[in-house]
Amino acid sequence: MSRMADDTKFVLWLLLLNCSSLCMGSDPDVQCLKTLKQSVIDPNGILKSSWIFDNNTAGFICKFKGVECWHPDENRVLTLRLSCFGLQGQFPQGLQNCTSMTGLDLSCNSFSGPIPSDISVQVPFLTFLDLSYNSFSGQIPGIISNMTYLEALNLQYNQLSGQIPWQFNLFTRLQTFNVADNQLSGPIPCALANFSSSNFAGNQGLCGLPLDDCAGTRKQKLRLHRINDESSIGAASGFVVGFVVAFYFPRLFVFAQRLHPYFFRIR
Structure with missing residues (x-):
């Protein structure tokens, strides 16, 4: 019943966003992409050559490389797929203005620094988040568990340290999870025990199912x-x-x- 109620709320939220975009326009999404472009280093010039903002026609941002829109005639971002663009710098800024975005893929770049502690506030409605194959460091924010629609979370091959947050036991929709090849330690939350051991490999300090028992338990x-x-x-x-x-x-x-x-x- 709770899952059905959540789905209903999600549909209502999408309808509300659609109404808002028709009545008020979608300038926030344009500002979202402008801020993102300015906040990252783009050595390959992919964003520079593709993300041109001298156009005011409806849906013009939908033609940007890596941008998927809800509708081709609306400046409303559905998904950002920026994998392997060669981007550098810290976690992109401005994403809170892409208010109807449900997917974010920043994998295979050279991003570094921490994952924002307020990431669930910036992008609360994501169904998938892929930050794999970067150089993100620091601890995994437990607040990610507030992203209640999240179905896929990939943090593989970074420099993340500390424990996997116990709050990850609260995920109810997560179907894909990977934190392999980091510097994590401590016990794996029980709710993640059903994922393959390969999804936790490369973290010498991790223990508990599906890996070996923790030292205290042994x-x-x-x-x-x-x-x-x-x-x-x-x-x-x-x-x-x-x-x-x-x-x-x-x-x-x-x-x-x-x-x-x-x-x-x-x-």
């Missing part, structure tokens, strides 16, 4: 195993000793049985 299991072994050995030794005594010294048991009532009366 020590606890070894301790319990040792206690069980010692208990089993003690029980077996007691049985053997009792059997030997009973077999070779049967009179001791007879004598003990005769004294038992006497001891009982004295107590």
